[in-house]
Structure formats: structure tokens, C-alpha cells
Amino acid sequence: MGVVESLTDAELAGQLPHADKAAVKEIYIRYKESLLNYARKMLGDDDLAADTVSDVFANLLTNQQQLKINTSLESYLYRSVKNSVLNQFDKEQHRQRYVNSIKEFYSRGTHATDELIIERELKHRIENAVAAFPPKMREIFDLSRKEHLSRKEIAQVTRVTEGTVNTQLNRALKILRSKLTSILF
Incomplete structure (x- = not known):
């Protein structure tokens, strides 16, 4: 070889x-x-x-x-x-x-291979994007998406206002959308 x-x-x-x-x-x-x-x-x-x-x-x-x-x-x-x-x-x-x-x-x-490749790439891009979030945004995002807490519960846990939680989640989702648009379309 x-x-x-x-x-x-x-x-x-x-x-x-x-x-x-x-x-x-x-x-x-x-x-x-x-x-x-x-x-x-x-x-x-x-x-x-x-x-x-x-x-x-x-x-x-x-x-x-x-x-x-x-x-x-x-x-x-x-x-x-x-x-x-x-x-x-x-x-x-x-x-x-x-x-x-x-x-x-x-x-x-017969599309399984194509879907698996796209799925792996999406997962990798999401993980990288979330890892690059500022610490507070990442904490709020993880509590929302991984712990499935409501926005009110997240505000209590993180000791910020619900408005801040909303703003941070909206910013996080906007970042993710922009990072994933290229692979999806």
C-alpha cells in the first residue's frame, strides 16, 4: 500500500x-x-x-x-x-x-445514504454553531432545546428576564438558520 x-x-x-x-x-x-x-x-x-x-x-x-x-x-x-x-x-x-x-x-x-450524509453534516454544523455561541446564549439555548424548559423556567434558572431569554433564543435561532441555509438549499 x-x-x-x-x-x-x-x-x-x-x-x-x-x-x-x-x-x-x-x-x-x-x-x-x-x-x-x-x-x-x-x-x-x-x-x-x-x-x-x-x-x-x-x-x-x-x-x-x-x-x-x-x-x-x-x-x-x-x-x-x-x-x-x-x-x-x-x-x-x-x-x-x-x-x-x-x-x-x-x-x-434508496435515499438512506444521501440522508445519512446530510443528517451527519447538519448535526455537525449545529453542534459547531452552538459551541460558538456566547456562554449565556448557549446556556439558554441548551435549557430550551435539550432540557425542554419553558422560557419562564429558563428565566428563573438563569436569573434573567423572559425578554432576555426571548432575545437570546431568537438570536441563536437566527445564527443557526444562517449557518444551515447553505447545506439545506
Whole structure:
């Protein structure tokens, strides 16, 4: 086993800005088949799926020095395939066909992998955002969401007014919304 093969996904992603073609090759070896299957399920066409995945890897190779992967490598690749498929449908004006194929795709229950990746990423982003809250805001948020206390009970426990509790919760939710918008949409 070579050096590149022993690297984690995060380490491989870290090699991309250094124009490491061996890293791109290893990423291709690891993800080509699963990305092809993912694209096939959405497109229903082997040739289009192969073209889509090839385009994603060509883009990865071409733009690797400018890439900023803020998620897991796996999530980035799946999202790239998904975005490429969406762009194809937009260009070809087959949005309805896509909607129907996605409904069928999800009704068969084969969406579990995609949902698990998104769920893990959402959980990670929420935890990071909450951890970055100021201490009082984090305390109030945790009492509301983890302890399920009412705003009045939170005010009593933290010895602040209900208005302060409302303000802190509204600010916390606004921060979370802004942090999560990019992954959800």
C-alpha cells in the first residue's frame, strides 16, 4: 500500500490545493463506483451517469488548487454529482422528469445514504454553531432545546428576564438558520 492509499479522506482533501494528482487519483478510485451508482439512480441512464461523474472528477482535477471543501470529502463529491445532475436538467428543461425520478428514487428507500450524509453534516454544523455561541446564549439555548424548559423556567434558572431569554433564543435561532441555509438549499 502506498502513502496516498493510506491517507484519510480529510488528508486527501488537504492535498488537493497542492496540485497533488495522486490524491485526485486515489479519490477517484475510492468514490468512482458509488458516485456512478448515485448518478445512475438519479438519471436512469448509464452514459449520462458516466459523463456526469467524469465531469465532476475533471472539475476536481482542474480546480483543485482553488477548492475549499468545508464539508466531508464524501459529502462534497455527492453534492457535486447532485449539482451536476441538476444543471443538466436545467439545461435540458427536464425538471419534471427529474422530480418524477426523484420521487421514485425516494419511494424505493434508496435515499438512506444521501440522508445519512446530510443528517451527519447538519448535526455537525449545529453542534459547531452552538459551541460558538456566547456562554449565556448557549446556556439558554441548551435549557430550551435539550432540557425542554419553558422560557419562564429558563428565566428563573438563569436569573434573567423572559425578554432576555426571548432575545437570546431568537438570536441563536437566527445564527443557526444562517449557518444551515447553505447545506439545506
